[in-house]
Amino acid sequence: MLLKLKILKVAxxxxxxxxxxxxxxxxxxxxxxxxxxxxxxxKEYVNSCxxxxxxxxxxxxxxxxxxxxxxxxxxxxxxKKAEIAYIVGDTRYRRKGVASFAVSTIIEISKTNYQLNxxxxxxxxxxxxxxxxxQKNGFVLEGRRFAHLFYEGKFLNQLDFGLVL
Ligand SMILES: CC(C)(COP(=O)(O)OP(=O)(O)OC[C@H]1O[C@@H](n2cnc3c(N)ncnc32)[C@H](O)[C@@H]1OP(=O)(O)O)[C@@H](O)C(=O)NCCC(=O)NCCS
Numbered sequence: 251m252l253l254k255l256k257i258l259k260v261a262x263x264x265x266x267x268x269x270x271x272x273x274x275x276x277x278x279x280x281x282x283x284x285x286x287x288x289x290x291x292x293k294e295y296v297n298s299c300x301x302x303x304x305x306x307x308x309x310x311x312x313x314x315x316x317x318x319x320x321x322x323x324x325x326x327x328x329x330k331k332a333e334i335a336y337i338v339g340d341t342r343y344r345r346k347g348v349a350s351f352a353v354s355t356i357i358e359i360s361k362t363n364y365q366l367n368x369x370x371x372x373x374x375x376x377x378x379x380x381x382x383x384x385q386k387n388g389f390v391l392e393g394r395r396f397a398h399l400f401y402e403g404k405f406l407n408q409l410d411f412g413l414v415l
Contacts, residue, residue: 258309270339330367375407
């Protein structure tokens, strides 16, 4: 694999990217389960990220193949903290270290390009893959919000993780 992060452009939006969100195990712990995804809608989303100076949306690429995304939000925070969220949408790339690579790369970018002091991320309790990705990258559990999320007809706890850079 030749993994890299690149700011996602409208031209990167393909039907394969849109199809990520029709896989039940991809959206079972995500607000994406409440949205419908279309080519036009994803292009608008990518465009809105490009025109928002508080966020950067990176595509995770294996060479030229778009396999996932990592979003960083809060770049203008006076507290120098930003939130991250990520997805490895191409299921062939799961459990191969792709999300771990993306988080580790965003940590470096956050220090060198954004001069941030802290990153944080929230996930639904039970999302073991996501929890391991954060813990492998040094994030620590800062809190548990009880019954904070409603996914697939159930109330789930939210685990809040943070990393002081
Ligand atoms: C969660 C997700 C990002 C993990 O991506 P990934 O590229 O497969 O993760 P990695 O390969 O870097 O795995 C990191 C560790 O988690 C483990 N892992 C990954 N998925 C797992 C799962 N479903 N259950 C248990 N462990 C899992 C890996 O085996 C690895 O463990 P190891 O280092 O001990 O070998 C991916 O499954 C995904 O996109 N899910 C849907 C969207 C989502 O949940 N995003 C996060 C929202 S907070």
